[in-house]
Amino acid sequence: MSNVELIQAVLLAFAVVVILMPAYIRSLRYLGMGKRILVEGPESHYTKEGTPTMGGLLIIGVVVVLFFFLNDFILPPGGIIAPLATLVLVGGLGAFDDYLNAKTGEGISARQKMLWLVVVAVAAAYQIQSTYAIDRIAVPFVGFVMIDPWVYIAFAAFAIIAAANGVNLTDGLDGLAGGTLVFAFVAFAMIALLNEPTQPNLAVLCGLLVGGLLGFLWFNVHPAQIFMGDSGSLALGATLAVTALITSQILILPVIGLVFVIETASVLIQVGYFKLTRGKRIFRMSPLHYHYELQGWDEEKITLRFWIVGIIAGLVGVTLFLASIDKL
Numbered sequence: 001m002s003n004v005e006l007i008q009a010v011l012l013a014f015a016v017v018v019i020l021m022p023a024y025i026r027s028l029r030y031l032g033m034g035k036r037i038l039v040e041g042p043e044s045h046y047t048k049e050g051t052p053t054m055g056g057l058l059i060i061g062v063v064v065v066l067f068f069f070l071n072d073f074i075l076p077p078g079g080i081i082a083p084l085a086t087l088v089l090v091g092g093l094g095a096f097d098d099y100l101n102a103k104t105g106e107g108i109s110a111r112q113k114m115l116w117l118v119v120v121a122v123a124a125a126y127q128i129q130s131t132y133a134i135d136r137i138a139v140p141f142v143g144f145v146m147i148d149p150w151v152y153i154a155f156a157a158f159a160i161i162a163a164a165n166g167v168n169l170t171d172g173l174d175g176l177a178g179g180t181l182v183f184a185f186v187a188f189a190m191i192a193l194l195n196e197p198t199q200p201n202l203a204v205l206c207g208l209l210v211g212g213l214l215g216f217l218w219f220n221v222h223p224a225q226i227f228m229g230d231s232g233s234l235a236l237g238a239t240l241a242v243t244a245l246i247t248s249q250i251l252i253l254p255v256i257g258l259v260f261v262i263e264t265a266s267v268l269i270q271v272g273y274f275k276l277t278r279g280k281r282i283f284r285m286s287p288l289h290y291h292y293e294l295q296g297w298d299e300e301k302i303t304l305r306f307w308i309v310g311i312i313a314g315l316v317g318v319t320l321f322l323a324s325i326d327k328l
Contacts, residue, residue, distance in 0.1 A: 003193075005204070006189065006193070006203055006204060006207045007207075009066070009070060009204045009208050009211065010208070010210050010211040012211065013062055013066055013207070013208040013209075013210075013211025013212040013215065014211040014212070014214045014215045015211075015215070016062050016066065016212075016215070017058060017059065017062050017211070017212050017215025017216055017218075018215045018218055020058060020062070021055075021218070021219050021226070024055075024058050025219065025225055025226050028052035028054060028226070032102060032103070033052055033054055033099070033102045034050035034051060034102055035048065035049070035050065035051050035052070035053040035101070035102065035227050035229070036049070036101055036102065048224070051224060051225070052225070052226045052227070053098050053101070053102060053226070053227040053228075053229040054095055054098040054099070054227075054231050054232075055216055055219075055220065055226040055227055055228045055229060055231075055232055056091060056094060056095075056216075056228045056229050056230075056231035056232015056233065056235060056236065057091060057095050057098075057229075057231045057232070058216070059209075059212040059213065059215075059216055059228075059232055059236075060087055060088065060091040060231070062208075063087070063205070063208045064084060064087065064088060066208050067084065067204070067205055067208055070204060070208075071201070080201050080202055080205060080246065081127060081131070082124050082127050082128050082131070082242050082245075082246065083202070083205060083239050083243055083246065084205070085123075085124065085127075086120060086160070086238050087235050087236075087238075088235075089120045090120055090238045091232070091234075091235035092231075093113065093116050093117070093230075093234065093235075094229060094231035094234040094235055095229070095230075096108065097113065097229075097231075097234075098229040098231050101230075107230070114161075117160075117161050117164055117165075117234070117238070118157065118161065120160075120238070121156075121157040121158075121160035121161045121164075121238070122153065122157045124156075124238075124242055125152075125153045125154075125156035125160065125245070126153055128242065128245050128246060129149055129153050129156065134147075134152055135148075135149055135152070137152065137155075137248065137250065137251065138249055138250075138324070139251060139324075140320045140321075140323070140324045141320075141323065141324050142324075143324070155250075156250070159244070159245065159250055159253065160238050160241040160242060160245075161238075162264070163237040163238060163241035163244075163253065163257065163260065164234045164235075164237040164238040164241070165234075165237070165264065166237055166260030166261060166263060167181065167233045167236060167237030167240070167257075167260055168230060168233040168234050168237060169260070169263045169267055169287045170259060170260050170263045170289070171227075171228055171232075171233040172287060172289055172290060173222075173289050173293070173299050173302060173303050174222035174223065174299060174303065175217055175220050175221040175224070175303050175307075176289060176303045176306055177228060177232075177233055177236075178213050178216055178217045178220050178228060178232075179213075179303065179306075179310065180257075180259045180260070180307060181236050181237075181240065182210055182213045182214060183256075183307070183310040183314040184240055184256050184310065184314060185210045185240065185243070186206070186210055187256045187314035187317050188202075188206050188240070188243045188247060188249075189203045189207055189210065190318050191247050191249055191252075191318060192243075192247055194321070194322070194325070195247055195248075196325070199246065199247065202243060202247065205243075206243060209236070209239070213236075216228065216232075221303075222299050222300050222303070237260070240257065241253060244256075249317075252317045252320055252321055253317075255313055255316055255317040255320060256314050256316075256317035256318075257313070258309060258310070258313035259306050259309055259310050259313065262309075263288055263289065264287075266283060266286045266287050266288035266291070267286045267287050269282060269283075270282055270286035271286075289302050289306065
């Protein structure tokens, strides 16, 4: 597969999403699929009440259809079951949560959501391990280290769940999660092409996701006309982790997804400190982007600076991969 085909995949997904999105937004408005804004959030977000959500569902639909279309014409034989299945299954879970949120103001309970995430994550981890017979893991600057298959499955499932929740926590400002996901999937598209052996199908899937996200961002940048919703953030976060697992670069994922790690860490630190001190807080609000917003930063400023961190993190992650490639 040539780089031209990868670029074509990006452009094709972008064009399809941009063309379909206006009608999709109108359909969501007609169906009453407006976002309910949490009372606990910043007051500046109250004006976003009613903005259509579930934008991630369109991205998923376009990416899946285009991948199977390209798989019939330009891609080499052999699909990639785990990332596609994760995208669809977790996307369905998120869409149901978005639907309940729009209709009742309350989504799926955290316990139920976690249960389904665990089921999908374990199934995906088992499928990856059995398909690729993985018994070792790539460590930057060290090379491959042997790992027990069942330990790998547990670790892989944890990574999928963590990435899904990390992206979900980041999805709080217009364009924030979408932009940082673009940089992360670009990084893994490069890794898939440079890997040994190369993984062209995975690279094209990353390219389609990048194109779909760029098309979504056309309507999601501030002031957003549509939100990604859990259908997008949970599914794309989980798929990002599955992509890292298939490339054997799961230990580089926390670097490439540094923004998601920081956002998640800010919540854990805030909750832990609140419990230990019986009511005191480190941040004005968590996740971290809300803290900066309450500090007086404009929403666009926070998003752009987090994007910059995402770009740098992606470059560092790819550099770590290239620096270690001779040991793999």
